[in-house]
Amino acid sequence: QSALTQPASVSGSPGQSITISCTGTSSDVGSFNLVSWYQQHPGKAPKLMIYGVNNRPSGVPNRFSGSKSGNTASLTISGLLAEDEADYYCSSYTSSSTPYVFGTGTKVTVL
């Protein structure tokens, strides 16, 4: 089972919106609404930002939203803030021999 594919980097100015894609296959993203997104600041443990494609845990700002179309999931950050600068990872349940897989990760830079 290969990692889900994400762009290596995405950047935006404060206040703008950015979208991070997460491309899988019909064995994972395409077949299950079990996509999650995580934010990781340097030297810290990741933090859950979105689960079940488009659900936010308590405490996560509504600037963060998730969606899915076919084999590709997306995370959108609206009203970009300096504190959003971090690495972001998607994940999905899969029907392959490895039941869970992470994305390759995307570094978000706030210009």
Place this chain on the structure above:
Amino acid sequence: QVQLVQSGAEVKKPGASVKVSCKASGYTFNIYGMHWVRQAPGQGLEWMGWINAGDGNTRDSPKFKGRVTITTDTSATTIYMELGSLTSEDTAVYYCTRSGDSWSVDNWGQGTLVTVSS
């Protein structure tokens, strides 16, 4: 609140094994699954395996070819991850995590750095 407290950093020689513990508190331990996830220096997240903390059923990644053993001690609300036949490629931070809704990872331990070096 949910707390996952892991054991401390380890330095191991190639070929050795390492066992990392994770003490859970702040929730009903045996109704949640737990994942182990690792992150090599400067690299991304890698899923290693999952355990039903209540009954001990496990699933793990074929990548590790049976080198990973995940166990649970319900009386101590602690899970363990043992990784054998270590090589330098196993140098990483190992995270104990709780499985949340929709197979997400909703809580993370502080991480345990395992360094494999001769």
